[in-house]
Amino acid sequence: MSSSEEHSYEVNIAWKEGRIGTMDSPALDDKLDVATPPEFPGGVDGVWSPEHLFTASVSSCFLTSFTAVAEYSKFEFEDLKINSSGKMSRDENGKFVMSEVTIKATLTISDEAKEKKAYRLLEKAEEICLITRSIKADVIVVPVVKVEVAA
Incomplete structure (x- = not known):
């Protein structure tokens, strides 16, 4: 780097x-x-479309932010799936803007004892995402942590 x-x-x-x-x-x-x-x-x-790419930029930044935080924290996880949607609406001047991006981040871990840390790291990823910090649209992160213990 x-x-x-x-x-x-x-x-x-x-x-x-x-x-x-x-x-x-x-x-x-x-x-x-x-x-x-x-x-x-x-x-x-x-x-x-540009609207898809805008939404993808926010959600892919969340993904890369999370993976960086997890790596730095030596936090192991099994999977991360992100479903996102961008909302276009009119602003107070009647102009179309991308007003909101909702990210549903489903993180799968194998150790139930690490669930609380998993949520903290998802929150940290939201805080450090430079794309989110660079835009006016509201970004709503809906974190879900699933524990799947291997049999």
Whole structure:
């Protein structure tokens, strides 16, 4: 990791057709089509939208924040599943904004004695997520800890 206090992430988008573009990054191998969501005129079904990517940015930051906190705390877990939804609504000026992201984080552990710590680490992940700290939308985390003891 760089010791610099600033980091840069390059993304390129090229218009493909209609309301669809293709996104890539010099740092990544994959390309991704992006389009206006189908809820808007000219929107496209079945293609990632900026609204999906916004929601994905918040929830993937939560995931990476949690895994970093767990690693630092030497906390072992069996699985982490995140289901998230982003809400678009109109603000006080009548403009559409991404107003809320709800993250349901289901963490599976094998030791019931570590359940309380599991919840603390999920809470810590929410606190340190830099994307959450960078946006105006409300972020609601619904933590669920499941204990599954191997037989």
